[in-house]
Amino acid sequence: MKTETLYQSLRLPNQPDTKLMLLVLDGIGDIATVETEFLTPLEAANTPNLDELAKASAMGRMTPVAPGITPGSGPGHLGLFGYDPLEYEVGRGVIEALGLGIELKPGDVAARANFCTLDAKGIVTDRRAGRIATEVNETLCAKLQKVKKVGNAEVIIRPGKSHRFVVVFRGKALEGPLTDSDPHREGLPIKKVEAAVKSSKAKEAAAIVNEFYAKALPLLEKERPANGFLLRGIAHLPKIPTFEERFGLKAGVIAAYPMYKGLAQLIGMQKLEGTNTTQEEFEKYLAEHANYNYFFIHVKGTDMAGEDGNFAQKVAVIEEVDRALPTLLQKKPMVLAITGDHSTPVPMKSHSWHPQPVMIHGPVSGSDKLDRFTETNANRGSLGVFKSRNLIRYMLANAKLFDKFGA
């Protein structure tokens, strides 16, 4: 029997009190180096509420994709949701589109886009067009949006921050992946887009994208410095079984940033809107408590501080979460897992492959006798180092939602 079949066959019905929560402190994992006096932000932070939970939790470390592999947010979260990121690949264009709140449909192809600067010969001289202001970006996107249709495909353009935007081609049955128009370095012209796989639907999509370029580039002709744009990660919405189909849990997502809501929506989680701070996120959970039996709450600040190499800020975000924690615990979920989607070590200023610490707290999680939630303690936990896509299995087990296998 396959393991997946085993899990499906042993799944018991939800109980009235079935309430699982995945609290993601994005990029929480860190590394201890001499520059930080061998402390990590989790170690340096003052976290009385987390400590209290930690004392009655099981801990471990999780490999998001495979040893040594640094994941982006897409694969990082898919793993946490119980999907093998190598089985379910989500193109970057799709992730960006989700990040800007575009609701993708089957037949759509989405591209990450950058405004860029071209010289008189059409050579890319600045791939980011001097990182133009978001307001300029918005004006330029409105211009580009004059192109409403290419062939049979509707064109949807949405500005992001600075020079970034997204283009979605809404056809009947378009498919990716396509090659990038981005030459990936300055000094080269914009590349023609081609199908990256043998597929007539991808060929059709490539033709549409190239036709879009022909129509759209002239609209920017007189702009400076952003007189061109580059497309990357052009892909379609993959077919993924929903979280409810796969794990039998009705799930809601609480996140401030669109990308994480988008990733959760990819697998059918319900978007619970209107939160900015962690405190607001936890209050939203209290308000929606009765409506779902799985909550995914996403805290972005830890990752941003890690990316900025800002140790004090990462500590501050952790402490902010800790201060808000009593709100969440007013309606303590039966099973609470706290972790990251990957590590974002301050000394690296980037995502990394270092297995992220995880703690699982619940009535039968047991206690690993570790008094704080830190990387070093997680190394000593009962869960060892495991693939993050197994986290949901441990959460379901802790909620007593699996029958015994065999007599």
Added chain:
Amino acid sequence: MKTETLYQSLRLPNQPDTKLMLLVLDGIGDIATVETEFLTPLEAANTPNLDELAKASAMGRMTPVAPGITPGSGPGHLGLFGYDPLEYEVGRGVIEALGLGIELKPGDVAARANFCTLDAKGIVTDRRAGRIATEVNETLCAKLQKVKKVGNAEVIIRPGKSHRFVVVFRGKALEGPLTDSDPHREGLPIKKVEAAVKSSKAKEAAAIVNEFYAKALPLLEKERPANGFLLRGIAHLPKIPTFEERFGLKAGVIAAYPMYKGLAQLIGMQKLEGTNTTQEEFEKYLAEHANYNYFFIHVKGTDMAGEDGNFAQKVAVIEEVDRALPTLLQKKPMVLAITGDHSTPVPMKSHSWHPQPVMIHGPVSGSDKLDRFTETNANRGSLGVFKSRNLIRYMLANAKLFDKFGA
């Protein structure tokens, strides 16, 4: 090369002193919770002899089947014996039959059975017939046993505890699995049994089971409350390569309970009879020392205490094993592995998925510098968290029975 091929190709001949022992304290793993003052039975027990061994052992944790999966005794032990429980599935009927001491043969099909209550229309009104007393069960089984033969198949009926019994159909070449006659909830009639796979032998078996119903149900007609019975997990003895074929070790099993002897016999281990207490089991080992190079000793009490939620009793069984240990050590096996087939945490009163602690003691096991055999120490051991079916590989390695791979 496949890993299995690698292991086979590197296997060295046994030595005159090749002596491996697997000592299973059934359900030994536990969890620390606030109710037990964050102690586990292994931590609370006074175990000077185990402690002495622990100091010179390697430790770790084992996942019996897959993350979050709680195994029954069948899959739990198959893993310990080095078999993937998902590759070698043993039907529940087979395990129950083994548990009642029935020696199954190829061609047999075995079913778990419950006495149940039927109303005048044949609807199941109580799937457990009010959990009748074992003595009533025995009388009813004797009645049913009047059916000695159905078609070409001999019928063997053996009472268990309360409302449970086993029916074995001994044909020439019967096969399972069959669908259950148990409707799995009250308010429905007994279901006709069918082959669950495309197989003429399973079809034949289904016909025999249905004919058995026709003959046997009338015998219970006047009984109250147990005027019917339900069959589940109807399966044949699976073909499993013997332990000796697979690992090159002549193995004996010392166990007080029939199920564990039965499971070991499934893979050709020799049954060494006549023991009840752990002390007797260890004495049996001394007596049989020269005749085998692998011993599987099974201690049941830890699991029973766990199932009963009896902390003190689980501690007492562990201490009893500890007191008997010097007897075993009179002829210290070259490699001694002590573990459970799974965890049976006292606070859960049931088997669980929590990886069970394991220690391997031998001349080259090394020491993890851990002074006691406990769950928390096992978390810090050199073996990490690994699948229990790899335990036999570590045991063989510790007995120096694998050649080097490559130059």
